[in-house]
Amino acid sequence: xxxxxxxxGSGFIGSNLVKYLLKKKCFVINIDKLSYSANPYNLKxxxxxxxxxxxxxxxxxxxxxxxxxxKYKPDGVFNLAAETHVDRSIENPKNFISSxxxxxFNLLEALKKYIKTSSKKIKLIHISTDEVYGDIKKGxxxxxxxxxxPSSPYSASKASAxxxxxxxxxxxxxxxxxxxxxxxxxxxxxxxxxxxxxIYNILNNQPLPIYGLGKNSREWIHVFDHCEALLKLFNKGKxxxxxxxxxxxxxxxxxxxxxxxxxxxKKSIKIGKNTKIKFVKDRPGHDFRYALNNSKILKTVxxxxxxxxxxxxxxxxxxxxxNKVFFKSVSKKLYTxxxxxxx
Ligand SMILES: NC(=O)c1ccc[n+]([C@@H]2O[C@H](COP(=O)([O-])OP(=O)(O)OC[C@H]3O[C@@H](n4cnc5c(N)ncnc54)[C@H](O)[C@@H]3O)[C@@H](O)[C@H]2O)c1
Numbered sequence: 001x002x003x004x005x006x007x008x009g010s011g012f013i014g015s016n017l018v019k020y021l022l023k024k025k026c027f028v029i030n031i032d033k034l035s036y037s038a039n040p041y042n043l044k045x046x047x048x049x050x051x052x053x054x055x056x057x058x059x060x061x062x063x064x065x066x067x068x069x070x071k072y073k074p075d076g077v078f079n080l081a082a083e084t085h086v087d088r089s090i091e092n093p094k095n096f097i098s099s100x101x102x103x104x105f106n107l108l109e110a111l112k113k114y115i116k117t118s119s120k121k122i123k124l125i126h127i128s129t130d131e132v133y134g135d136i137k138k139g140x141x142x143x144x145x146x147x148x149x150p151s152s153p154y155s156a157s158k159a160s161a162x163x164x165x166x167x168x169x170x171x172x173x174x175x176x177x178x179x180x181x182x183x184x185x186x187x188x189x190x191x192x193x194x195x196x197x198x199i200y201n202i203l204n205n206q207p208l209p210i211y212g213l214g215k216n217s218r219e220w221i222h223v224f225d226h227c228e229a230l231l232k233l234f235n236k237g238k239x240x241x242x243x244x245x246x247x248x249x250x251x252x253x254x255x256x257x258x259x260x261x262x263x264x265x266k267k268s269i270k271i272g273k274n275t276k277i278k279f280v281k282d283r284p285g286h287d288f289r290y291a292l293n294n295s296k297i298l299k300t301v302x303x304x305x306x307x308x309x310x311x312x313x314x315x316x317x318x319x320x321x322x323n324k325v326f327f328k329s330v331s332k333k334l335y336t337x338x339x340x341x342x343x
């Protein structure tokens with residue numbers, strides 16, 4: 001049985017990854033400091049699972065991380081612990097420096113120290129984002145060798161972390177792989193992010209706020225596809241390399257909003273009179289377009305996203321409709337600046 005540490009396992013992607021790995025008959029140790037975006041609801045059914053362990057711990061706590069590494073001797077570590085909301089990073093970048101840069105530095109130091117004393121092989125899969133490449137011109141897509149030109153404190157902190165991981169791979173031969181993924185959607189996502197926010201507002205007769213003219217384009221992947229890619233990267237990703245995890249499914253924010261409205265109507269959800277698209281002042285430094293070239297992972301790891309945007313959005317809509325209690329479980333922690341929702 002393979003053993004994995006998942007950091008940030010109580011957040012959106014992390015909780016989906018924890019469940020995915022358990023389904024694949026792995027033993028999973030979740031290390032999460034339980035910040036505002038962590039949600040016990042995401043993993044509430046796992047408390048009694050004998051293949052699941054949870055540690056409330058900040059990745060900055062190097063000694064505790066070393067202790068957990070020594071105790072479990074995992075085959076791999078998936079690092080998803082991070083501050084993730086761009087708007088919050090614009091308002092208060094300090095937490096992003098602490099978790100996304102210093103946290104990764106401490107995790108790398110812990111791994112470096114552990115590797116010296118352990119004979120068992122280990123591999124770090126460090127989860128990064130397409131945002132590190134910055135704005136991508138129409139007609140082009142970023143490859144793994146493209147320059148890092150981050151625009152927000154969030155993407156700058158993720159870029160810094162990637163550089164640190166690369167430096168540790170090269171200087172200390174730390175066995176790691178970096179994944180740069182596009183925008184995820186699916187169950188368990190904190191509802192300050194675009195898709196759950198739109199679904200919540202449709203279900204609650206609220207306006208649908210869109211930055212600028214809604215022309216910004218994002219590439220969307222279902223979180224289940226991302227989880228599958230991460231396990232494949234553990235099994236087949238070459239140590240020392242980066243991989244773009246993209247779906248090739250780009251859509252402007254206005255078009256994704258229209259798509260979700262269309263899905264809601266098809267499901268006979270009543271659209272209230274307040275539920276109208278509302279253009280709001282653009283985010284400062286807002287990147288216009290992200291787009292990944294995913295040829296490398298397709299060819300060398302033999303992974304391809306399988307869930308179409310239509311199917312994935314429809315299933316996601318159903319999940320939030322059936323799990324309304326999920327929205328209630330996060331209501332007090334919601335960001336109330338800029339596009340923040342009040343629930
Ligand atoms: N959501 C996306 O579209 C997307 C796309 C590409 C990459 N990523 C990356 O994937 C990872 C997970 O993103 P998400 O959307 O699930 O985020 P999320 O905000 O839903 O979850 C992050 C989790 O990390 C935990 N955490 C934060 N700082 C921590 C620390 N210092 N120590 C321990 N735990 C800590 C939080 O408590 C939370 O449970 C992040 O690294 C993010 O940059 C996300």
